[in-house]
Amino acid sequence: MKGKKAVALLIAAAMVLGTAACSNGDGTSETTQAASSGTEVGSAAETTASVSSDQKRQVNIEISGDPQSLAPYVALSTPRNRTIIYNIYEPLFFRLEFGGELTSCLAKSYELMDGNVYRITLYDSIKDSAGNPITSSDVVFSYDKCREIGVNPSQVSYIDKIEIVDDYTFDMYINSTEVGAFAECVLWTPIIAEAAWNASPDEMISTPVATGPYVLDEWIAGSSLTLVKNENYWQTVEEGGERQAVDKIHYSEIAESAQVTIALETGEVDFAYDLQSSDMFRFDGSGNVQGYALYTVLDNLIQTVFFNCSEGNPCSDPVVRQAISYAIDADAILNNLFNGEGETAVAFSNSRYSDFVDSWQSEEYYLYNPDLAKEMLASVGYADGLQLRIMTNSSANHKRIAEIIQAQLGEIGVGVEILNYENALFNTYVLDETQFDMYVAQKAAGGLTVSIWNMSLDADTYGGTTRNFLDDAQLQKLLDTAMESATSTPENVDACWQRIKELNPVYALCTGMKKYVHAATITEPLVSGESVFYPGMSTYSADHARIAE
Amino acid sequence: MIRYIIKRVLLMIPVILGVTWIIFTIMHFTPGDPAVIILGTEVSEDLLEAKRVELGLNRSYLAQFLDYLKDVFLHFDLGTSYVNGKSVSAEIFQRFPYTFRVASLSVCISLLIGIPLGVVAAVNQYSWKDNASMTVALVGISMPGFWVGQMLSLLFALTLGWLPASGVGGPQYYILPCLAIGLSGCASIARQTRSSMLEVIRQDYIVTARAKGVIENKVIYGHGLRNALIPVITQAGSSFGIQLGGALVSETVFSIPGLGTYMMTAISSRDYPAIQGAVIYVAIIFGLVMLVVDLLYAFIDPRIKAQYSGKRRRK
Numbered sequence: 124m125k126g127k128k129a130v131a132l133l134i135a136a137a138m139v140l141g142t143a144a145c146s147n148g149d150g151t152s153e154t155t156q157a158a159s160s161g162t163e164v165g166s167a168a169e170t171t172a173s174v175s176s177d178q179k180r181q182v183n184i185e186i187s188g189d190p191q192s193l194a195p196y197v198a199l200s201t202p203r204n205r206t207i208i209y210n211i212y213e214p215l216f217f218r219l220e221f222g223g224e225l226t227s228c229l230a231k232s233y234e235l236m237d238g239n240v241y242r243i244t245l246y247d248s249i250k251d252s253a254g255n256p257i258t259s260s261d262v263v264f265s266y267d268k269c270r271e272i273g274v275n276p277s278q279v280s281y282i283d284k285i286e287i288v289d290d291y292t293f294d295m296y297i298n299s300t301e302v303g304a305f306a307e308c309v310l311w312t313p314i315i316a317e318a319a320w321n322a323s324p325d326e327m328i329s330t331p332v333a334t335g336p337y338v339l340d341e342w343i344a345g346s347s348l349t350l351v352k353n354e355n356y357w358q359t360v361e362e363g364g365e366r367q368a369v370d371k372i373h374y375s376e377i378a379e380s381a382q383v384t385i386a387l388e389t390g391e392v393d394f395a396y397d398l399q400s401s402d403m404f405r406f407d408g409s410g411n412v413q414g415y416a417l418y419t420v421l422d423n424l425i426q427t428v429f430f431n432c433s434e435g436n437p438c439s440d441p442v443v444r445q446a447i448s449y450a451i452d453a454d455a456i457l458n459n460l461f462n463g464e465g466e467t468a469v470a471f472s473n474s475r476y477s478d479f480v481d482s483w484q485s486e487e488y489y490l491y492n493p494d495l496a497k498e499m500l501a502s503v504g505y506a507d508g509l510q511l512r513i514m515t516n517s518s519a520n521h522k523r524i525a526e527i528i529q530a531q532l533g534e535i536g537v538g539v540e541i542l543n544y545e546n547a548l549f550n551t552y553v554l555d556e557t558q559f560d561m562y563v564a565q566k567a568a569g570g571l572t573v574s575i576w577n578m579s580l581d582a583d584t585y586g587g588t589t590r591n592f593l594d595d596a597q598l599q600k601l602l603d604t605a606m607e608s609a610t611s612t613p614e615n616v617d618a619c620w621q622r623i624k625e626l627n628p629v630y631a632l633c634t635g636m637k638k639y640v641h642a643a644t645i646t647e648p649l650v651s652g653e654s655v656f657y658p659g660m661s662t663y664s665a666d667h668a669r670i671a672e
Numbered sequence: 673m674i675r676y677i678i679k680r681v682l683l684m685i686p687v688i689l690g691v692t693w694i695i696f697t698i699m700h701f702t703p704g705d706p707a708v709i710i711l712g713t714e715v716s717e718d719l720l721e722a723k724r725v726e727l728g729l730n731r732s733y734l735a736q737f738l739d740y741l742k743d744v745f746l747h748f749d750l751g752t753s754y755v756n757g758k759s760v761s762a763e764i765f766q767r768f769p770y771t772f773r774v775a776s777l778s779v780c781i782s783l784l785i786g787i788p789l790g791v792v793a794a795v796n797q798y799s800w801k802d803n804a805s806m807t808v809a810l811v812g813i814s815m816p817g818f819w820v821g822q823m824l825s826l827l828f829a830l831t832l833g834w835l836p837a838s839g840v841g842g843p844q845y846y847i848l849p850c851l852a853i854g855l856s857g858c859a860s861i862a863r864q865t866r867s868s869m870l871e872v873i874r875q876d877y878i879v880t881a882r883a884k885g886v887i888e889n890k891v892i893y894g895h896g897l898r899n900a901l902i903p904v905i906t907q908a909g910s911s912f913g914i915q916l917g918g919a920l921v922s923e924t925v926f927s928i929p930g931l932g933t934y935m936m937t938a939i940s941s942r943d944y945p946a947i948q949g950a951v952i953y954v955a956i957i958f959g960l961v962m963l964v965v966d967l968l969y970a971f972i973d974p975r976i977k978a979q980y981s982g983k984r985r986r987k
Contacts, residue, residue, distance in 0.1 A: 188937070189929070192756035273723065276715055328758055344766060345929025346840045377838055378924045378933070381822055385830050385837045547704040547942045550713050578714045586717055 178670050179370035182645070182658045185383050185395040186374050189345050193331045195265070195313035196272040205655045206396075207374060210350055212313030212333040215243060215262070218306065219660075221423060221652025222477035222570030225306060227363075229257065229314050229334060233305075236294070241305055245291040249357045252338045255316035259285075259293040264317040278312045281305075302478075302611040303571050310569070336366040336659045348374040366659045388412055393642040394656060400461070406640045414643050418650060421475045422637040423567040425468060425575070426456070426524060428513075428630045433556035433592035437509055441626055446499035447511075447561075448489035448630040450535045455491075456527050460520055461635030468631035470620055472572035475634075479572055480617045489630065497535045508536030514559040515541065516549035521563040524632065528563075556592050569653060573605045573616060579629065581606075593628040642667070673970070677963070684959040691955040692744065692948070696737050699944045706754050706942040727754060744952065751945030753938075760949035763934060768953075770840060771930035774849055774922065775915030779908055781854025782861045787897070787904065789858065790865025794873060795892060805862060812859025821852035821925040838927040849926040853919050857911055864907050868900035875899075901972050909965030913958040 190197075190204050195212050197204060215230040225233075233243045249257040263285045270279040281304040283296040297304055319332040331339055334357060337350035350372040358366060375392055377383050380399040386392045387406065398406075406415040428451070430438040438444055453467045466473055470483040500506065513528060515521040522543060529539040542559065544552060552558040568574035580589040580602060588594045601619040604610045623629070639656075641648050644667035649660040707723035724730050728739070743749045750760040786809075793805035828848060829837035836845055872878065873896050881891045920932035931950060938946035970976045 191753075191937075192758070194757070197756070273719065274710060276711070276719055326757065328756055343840060343929055344763070345933050346927055375839060375927070376929075377927050379822075379838075379927075382825065382838050382925060382927065385825055388830055389833065389837060391837065545940060547709050547940060550708045551703060551705045553713055554708070584714065584716050590714070 180368070180663065180667060181371040181373060181670065182369045182394065182661075182663075182667075183373045183375060183392045184656065184658070185377050185386060185392040185397060187376070187397045188378055189376050190348070191344075192328045193339060193342070194327045195315055195331070195333065196269045196274055205653060207348065207350075208313065209335075209655050210337045210372060210657065210659065211331050211335045211339065212315070213335050214312055214314060215245075215309040216306075217651075218310055218570070219649065219651050219657075221475055223652070225309065230309070233309075239297045239300060241295045241297065242288070243293055243295060243309070245293075246357070246362075247291045249334055250355065251316050251319055251332055251334045252353050252355055253316075253319055253322075253332045254355065255318045255332075257314060257316055257334060258290045259287040260290075261316050262293055262314055263287065264320070265314045266312060268315075268320065269312050275311065277307055279308070281308050300608050301577070301606040302608045303569070303574055304608075306569070337372060340371070346376055348376070350374075364660070366657075368661060368663060369658050372658050387415065387640055393645060394648065394658075395640045396654070396656075398638075398640050400638075403638055403640070415640055416643050416645075418639040418641055418648050420637050420650075421465065421473065422634050423473070423475055423652060424565045424637075425471065425473055425567065425634050426460070426520070426563070426565050426632040427468075427471070428524075428528065428632065429553075429562050429564055429579070429591045430628055430630070431556055431560050431562075431591060432589070432594075432628050436556065436560060436592075437505075437511065438560050440503055442499055442503045443505070443509075444627040444630070445489065446496045446503075446535075447532065447537070448627055449492045449499065450496035450532055450537070451489075451528055451630065451632070452491040452531055453632045455531070456524055457633040457635070459527060460523060461633070465633055465635040467633050470572075471566075471576065471623060471629055471631040472620075473634040476568075476572045476575075477570055478611070478613070478616055480613050480620070482617065483620065488624065489627075493531075493535050500535065500537070505537075508538065510538045510540070511560040512540045512542055512558075514549065514552060514562040515543050516546045516563075517543070518565075521565075524563045528561075553590070573602075573611060573619070576602060576619065576623065577606055580623070589628055591628055593626065595622075595626060598622050598626060673967075677967070680963050680966070684956070684963075687959060688952060688955055689741075689745075692741065692952055693737070695948050695951045696740060697733075699942075699947055700733055700736070702942075704942045706944060709941050710754060740948070744949075750949030750952070753946050754943045755938075755941050755946075760945050763946065764931065764950060764953050767929055767931050767934050770928050771916060771919070771923070771932065773846060774853065774919055774928060774930060775912055777846055777850040778853035778857060778915060778919070779912045781850055782857030782911065783904075783908055784858075785854070786858035786861025787865050789862035790867075790904075791869055791892060791897060793862065793866040794869030797870065802866075806866070809859040809862040812855050813863075815856065816921075817852055817856050817919075818921045818925060820855060821849065821922055824848045824852055825925070838925075840928055845926075849919075849922045849928060852925070853915065853922050860911075861904060861907060865900065865904050868903050869896060872896045872900045898972060902969060905965060905968050905972065909961055909968070913961040916957050916961065917954040 184206070186206065190207050193207070193211065195208070197208065213228050215228060216225040216233075217228045218225055229245060229249055231244045231246050233241050236242055245257065245259065245262070251257065266279055266282060266285060269275065281297050281299045281301075283298040286294045286296070288294060295305075295308065297308065313333060315327070315333055320327065323330050323332065329342060336353055336356050336358075338353045340349040340351040342348045352367050352370045356367060375386065377386055377397075380397060383392075383395050383398050384402045384405065387395055387398065403417065404410045405412045407417050430444045430447070432439050432444075438447070457463060457465055457467050469486065469488050470479070472479050472483070474484075500509070511532070513525050515525045522541070525539075525541045525543075529541055532539050549562075553562055553564075566575050566579060568578065579591070580593070580598065582588055582594070582599050584590075589598075598619075601615070601622050605616045605619040637654070639648070639650065644664045645661055646664050647662035649657045651657070705720070705724075706727060706729065707720045711719055711723055721730075728736060740751070743751060750764070752759055753763065789805045789808065793802045796802050825837045825848060828835045835847055837848075839845055873892070878891060878896055881895050882888075886895075917931065919930070920936055922928065923930045923932040924936070931954070935947065935950045937943075938950065
């Protein structure tokens with residue numbers, strides 16, 4: 124009996140200990156309305172010392188994983204890669220506003236000449252952190268190297284050649300008249316000195332030498348990465364604006380989402396990319412954590428369902444695709460995934476894109492109508508229902524979308540099997556028409572709706588059909604017209620959209636709000652449309668007192 | 673003894689060859705295209721095929737395997753990563769110290785807590801001390817390491833603010849991850865120790881030692897525990913070897929840049945050279961750890977050492 128009492132006491136003690144550890148920050152599961160971008164919600168973080176002009180300033184940023192390489196020509200598919208690379212390297216131009224105008228970075232200006240040739244003029248004072256001057260020949264070298272490495276083909280595929288006019292002027296021959304082609308060529312390719320590349324022992328994988336405002340100080344692969352101010356930065360504040368507002372940028376690699384919350388609450392990070400949505404409420408002023416704000420903006424990522432349009436597949440019939448779209452309640456998906464914050468799709472686009480046509484807001488886009496869906500399926504011989512496979516990658520959001528669709532389609536007699544694969548396998552199977560009937564994906568582009576369509580629906584890229592195996596000559600013609608600069612008018616973009624909507628190879632679901640948590644002492648975080656956080660160009664309150672050691 | 677060690681090392685060669693063949697074959701036939709991972713899905717098939725040719729993936733299985741064997745065993749080159757072009761060997765050597773620190777410390781914690789718990793339980797069998805020790809052991813084994821790690825972070829990093837929640841740096845960064853792994857390890861060590869001690873303390877020589885007037889502590893720890901340690905050392909060694917392969921859960925939770933996260937990232941991105949190189953490295957390390965464990969038997973138990981004295985092994 125005494126032994127049993129002792130055991131019971133021990134278990135109780137363990138439970139109390141566990142409860143004490145868990146009890147910090149009880150909150151409801153509902154999120155409140157997010158604060159608007161940059162608004163201070165809580166009080167500024169308490170400081171132990173005010174910052175004087177001779178003290179250094181540091182900002183800590185959370186990223187979800189290791190960049191693996193700091194070479195200039197790497198895959199830029201994740202924000203964590205971009206947010207590091209573009210604080211070390213610089214391209215010819217910036218585009219800080221989503222879909223906005225090009226602003227000068229290394230290039231002072233550009234001029235469109237005859238024959239789709241752009242004459243670009245560099246600043247004449249550019250040098251990298253090793254003191255190598257940057258001239259036109261280095262620009263040619265950089266683009267040639269990017270093409271040779273081949274990781275980001277879209278950055279160079281539109282460039283026929285670059286001809287040097289003088290040390291700081293060159294002509295870029297663009298082989299496409301597609302809208303956005305020039306921007307694609309000049310926004311993303313880092314420019315490096317040929318001498319620096321040749322001097323690098325490892326092709327700059329861990330020894331980047333570039334023109335950017337920050338240089339690598341320390342990199343513990345898999346744990347953290349630190350950049351410090353480039354003391355020899357070539358640009359002046361008067362000419363280019365403030366680009367070095369902090370002295371040190373420390374990136375903490377935190378793979379576990381719960382640890383991101385802890386890191387924010389303990390003050391280990393000032394800016395978090397990957398806070399899970401269920402924890403956002405803690406930091407928006409309604410939770411128990413003060414001193415933080417939410418940077419909120421409509422995402423450019425559109426959640427979609429792609430149909431397998433290959434011959435022989437049930438979804439090759441446009442009536443089946445339309446019926447399935449009528450059976451999906453996109454509002455429910457928005458509410459479930461993003462707590463209703465965002466937009467239900469009215470097109471394969473959203474209102475953030477500069478070529479979004481306003482009339483789409485008032486058009487019907489497969490509004491939820493399960494009865495109509497059943498009728499349509501019956502009209503093409505599926506009165507008794509059918510079985511479909513929906514494929515997702517490892518994203519938790521995409522799995523939830525698939526589960527919701529499975530439940531909704533079940534109500535009209537369509538059985539859905541969910542095939543969940545890790546990303547590598549998913550990316551292989553989306554190109555294999557035998558592996559799926561539908562798949563969930565998210566699509567985005569750098570500012571133009573037609574670019575999103577081009578990425579997925581351009582038959583020239585995928586050997587004669589769209590990415591999901593649709594073969595329609597009329598769609599391709601309308602897409603080509605909408606993509607051409609001279610003919611990319613709202614009317615032509617709309618005409619292309621009407622054809623996409625009619626054929627419905629892809630059904631757009633919704634777009635959520637993109638939210639990043641940041642310390643309130645970062646009063647105006649500069650986050651570009653492509654989610655690159657520029658700490659050096661952000662604004663801080665006087666008491667942002669993280670002193671760099 | 674020297675001959676025994678040399679023989680064991682030589683026996684590792686066919687083991688490593690077998691491991692190499694198995695992991696190479698598995699990766700070769702696992703679906704997933706490294707070219708798609710590197711270039712993305714929105715590129716033409718021509719570009720993808722060019723990347724496959726560049727990586728040598730268009731060659732036959734046998735050609736790729738023989739080339740890989742030649743590189744690994746003749747040139748000691750584990751290749752370069754498909755994803756970032758870094759040397760796989762350099763990456764492994766850079767990350768291994770972190771995994772080694774976590775594994776060593778966690779095994780030490782397991783032994784330092786587990787062995788005394790097990791001894792106390794065995795010596796006081798059926799008493800409250802036995803029940804309490806085994807309850808602690810049961811709770812330790814039952815709690816998943818992932819959850820323990822999170823709870824420790826919440827308590828010591830967030831609530832109390834005593835320790836950092838994640839990352840690496842000074843010694844304080846290793847306390848929580850080593851505790852998370854060590855606590856579950858000590859549970860199994862405690863149970864094994866108790867089981868071994870219960871057998872040993874009933875032996876005649878224990879009774880004899882007590883009859884001779886040897887103090888109880890020396891009877892238990894000097895005579896009893898030493899005889900009970902063989903299975904405990906086996907378990908600790910096995911656990912250490914597994915931890916050296918990368919305590920993936922703890923490394924992920926606490927953002928430790930060790931071998932576990934390296935292998936996980938490599939698997940996700942179908943980085944064949946990194947996966948193969950890391951597995952071969954872990955197999956070698958595990959073999960060496962088991963050799964050390966076998967040598968420890970001889971150190972602990974003179975009867976085992978006597979088997980290897982002279983020029984021949986005595987049966």
